[in-house]
Amino acid sequence: MPRPLPEVNSSSQADIAFMLLIFFLVTTTMDVDSGISRVLPPAVDDQEQTDQQLHERNVLEVLVNSKDNLSVEGKRMRLPDLKDKVKEFFTNPNNDPNLPAKRVMEIEFFGPVEVSKGIISLKNARGTTYGMYIKVQNEIARAVSELRNSLSVQKFGKPFDDINADQQKAIVKFYPNAVSEAEPDETKID
Amino acid sequence: MSKFKEKKNKELPAISTSSLPDIIYMLLFFFMVSTTMKENSLLVKVTAPGATEVKKLEKKSLVSYIYIGSPLGLKNQAIFGTEPRIQLNDAYANVEDIRNFIASERDAMDESDRPFMTTSIKADENVKMGIVVDVKQALRKAGALKINYSARKVESVL
Numbered sequence: 001m002p003r004p005l006p007e008v009n010s011s012s013q014a015d016i017a018f019m020l021l022i023f024f025l026v027t028t029t030m031d032v033d034s035g036i037s038r039v040l041p042p043a044v045d046d047q048e049q050t051d052q053q054l055h056e057r058n059v060l061e062v063l064v065n066s067k068d069n070l071s072v073e074g075k076r077m078r079l080p081d082l083k084d085k086v087k088e089f090f091t092n093p094n095n096d097p098n099l100p101a102k103r104v105m106e107i108e109f110f111g112p113v114e115v116s117k118g119i120i121s122l123k124n125a126r127g128t129t130y131g132m133y134i135k136v137q138n139e140i141a142r143a144v145s146e147l148r149n150s151l152s153v154q155k156f157g158k159p160f161d162d163i164n165a166d167q168q169k170a171i172v173k174f175y176p177n178a179v180s181e182a183e184p185d186e187t188k189i190d
Numbered sequence: 191m192s193k194f195k196e197k198k199n200k201e202l203p204a205i206s207t208s209s210l211p212d213i214i215y216m217l218l219f220f221f222m223v224s225t226t227m228k229e230n231s232l233l234v235k236v237t238a239p240g241a242t243e244v245k246k247l248e249k250k251s252l253v254s255y256i257y258i259g260s261p262l263g264l265k266n267q268a269i270f271g272t273e274p275r276i277q278l279n280d281a282y283a284n285v286e287d288i289r290n291f292i293a294s295e296r297d298a299m300d301e302s303d304r305p306f307m308t309t310s311i312k313a314d315e316n317v318k319m320g321i322v323v324d325v326k327q328a329l330r331k332a333g334a335l336k337i338n339y340s341a342r343k344v345e346s347v348l
Binding site for chain 2: 133
């Protein structure tokens with residue numbers, strides 16, 4: 001009959017685990033990185049810049065000056081009003097000739113639909129604070145996501161975050177995130 | 191009757207500590223899973239602006255960071271002043287350095303990942319847009335077009 005082996009002393013196992021634990025406690029940072037994603041326009045040569053003329057009614061000009069004041073289409077506006085202005089700009093419910101034109105586009109799930117040609121041109125002065133700029137970006141993003149959400153609920157009966165990727169793609173086509181970041185040499189505002 | 195005989199051994203048995211490592215391991219695994227290593231030690235003060243429409247940055251390995259803010263600490267302020275500076279990796283940098291920084295970050299990635307490279311701009315909410323615009327122009331020239339304005343999630347910004 002084999003003699004039973006003496007048990008391995010496992011009391012130091014806890015100490016080893018403690019050491020690892022303390023290492024991870026010290027190196028850990030819990031914060032998740034979050035932010036507003038944007039795509040910059042590719043760098044272009046100066047000669048090519050002019051060939052992309054946009055119709056004036058299709059552009060919503062949003063300016064932020066160095067005193068962090070906001071103006072939309074040349075008129076002063078308070079930040080809380082920006083969201084509704086952007087929503088009106090993209091939907092153009094009454095086909096107002098001053099608001100963006102629409103073009104017919106074939107989109108999955110929707111068939112041929114009218115999609116706005118509108119583009120928001122966001123310009124800022126060099127003296128604008130970054131916080132204000134992000135607030136304006138945020139309001140525009142909020143307007144677009146509200147439009148997407150209401151379309152998604154109307155079409156699929158679920159909010160935008162709960163529909164599948166193909167459906168999301170269709171809705172993004174319907175309401176693209178059309179923000180153009182201005183060339184800095186155009187931003188001689190103060 | 192031997193059944194009711196009082197036990198001779200009055201001492202309390204020692205509490206078994208054999209499950210202590212298991213408990214520690216549970217904590218350990220929690221921290222191992224939830225941990226993200228610090229990327230850089232900050233040399234500039236960055237208070238991210240608040241926003242409601244934030245999205246989580248996924249795939250940390252595809253993200254490179256550019257920090258913009260006033261130099262942090264009296265020693266750095268004595269040398270570099272309090273004007274906002276750009277930080278790349280672990281050192282202060284100029285706008286011209288961004289091109290090399292992006293190139294080296296891109297080289298460090300797998301070829302299949304390169305189109306998905308994202309640059310996160312972590313700027314203090316009080317810096318002026320001038321320096322941010324310069325950084326954005328440098329990024330455009332370097333071909334790093336996917337950017338992310340780092341922001342905190344807040345309930346309302348108005």
